Amino acid sequence: MKDIFDKTRTFTRAKEAMAMGFYPYFQPLADSDATTATFKGKEVVMIGSNNYLGLTTHPKVKQASMEAVERFGTSCTGSRFLNGTLEFHLELDRRLARFVGKEAALVFSTGYQTNVGTISAIVQRGDFAILDKDDHASIVDGCFLARGMSQADMPPPSPAARMSPGAPVCPTARPSPANKPTRTAAGMLSVAPANSGGTAANSIR
Numbered sequence: 001m002k003d004i005f006d007k008t009r010t011f012t013r014a015k016e017a018m019a020m021g022f023y024p025y026f027q028p029l030a031d032s033d034a035t036t037a038t039f040k041g042k043e044v045v046m047i048g049s050n051n052y053l054g055l056t057t058h059p060k061v062k063q064a065s066m067e068a069v070e071r072f073g074t075s076c077t078g079s080r081f082l083n084g085t086l087e088f089h090l091e092l093d094r095r096l097a098r099f100v101g102k103e104a105a106l107v108f109s110t111g112y113q114t115n116v117g118t119i120s121a122i123v124q125r126g127d128f129a130i131l132d133k134d135d136h137a138s139i140v141d142g143c144f145l146a147r148g149m150s151q152a153d154m155p156p157p158s159p160a161a162r163m164s165p166g167a168p169v170c171p172t173a174r175p176s177p178a179n180k181p182t183r184t185a186a187g188m189l190s191v192a193p194a195n196s197g198g199t200a201a202n203s204i205r
Contacts, residue, residue: 033057050111112138120145 017023031038034054037046055061068088078084089107097105108114119142123129129143 111136112141115139116142116145119143 014023027039029037029039030041032046032049034049034051034057035046036043038044051057072086072088076084076086080089092107093105096107097103108117115136115138119129119139123143123146125147127146129146131139131143
């Protein structure tokens with residue numbers, strides 16, 4: 001029986017890229033603020049951060065964070081579904097909803113979780129999600145976790161989505177050359193124009 005970890009022992013491309021000096025991932029920073037960072041002992045301009053407004057180093061935000069740690073510790077000690085919801089979470093949701101003039105709001109920890117959580121909850125069987133092949137992986141994975149089926153030009157799901165129990169296992173459908181609906185192997189209907197400009201139709205069972 002083949003060892004599932006064999007592929008990890010023979011994969012060398014990452015180490016080869018590191019040895020040549022152009023591996024871009026997991027580069028450690030010694031220090032970082034909103035606009036600059038310390039990298040390999042040198043101060044560099046930060047142009048890859050999501051800290052657009054500089055709030056991570058704002059004095060009021062830092063003070064509020066320290067007060068929250070003093071009161072609640074460093075963790076919620078559970079998921080939001082069970083014992084991890086604090087009154088702070090609900091108050092933040094309420095304040096944000098008032099700020100944007102909406103009935104309610106829900107805060108996610110990351111942008112990836114936002115797309116995966118909302119799309120997989122809203123898109124159900126019989127619904128369609130129209131994606132571009134260059135859409136962010138979080139959008140694609142949200143559709144896959146909604147038990148969808150993609151056209152051939154749709155990007156593949158991330159490893160995390162492929163490992164999910166809700167990920168589809170049926171093969172992708174081929175676009176119809178005559179722009180006609182195509183029945184997939186799983187009995188699902190997918191439609192995409194032959195010259196769709198990189199878009200894909202995701203049909204949900």
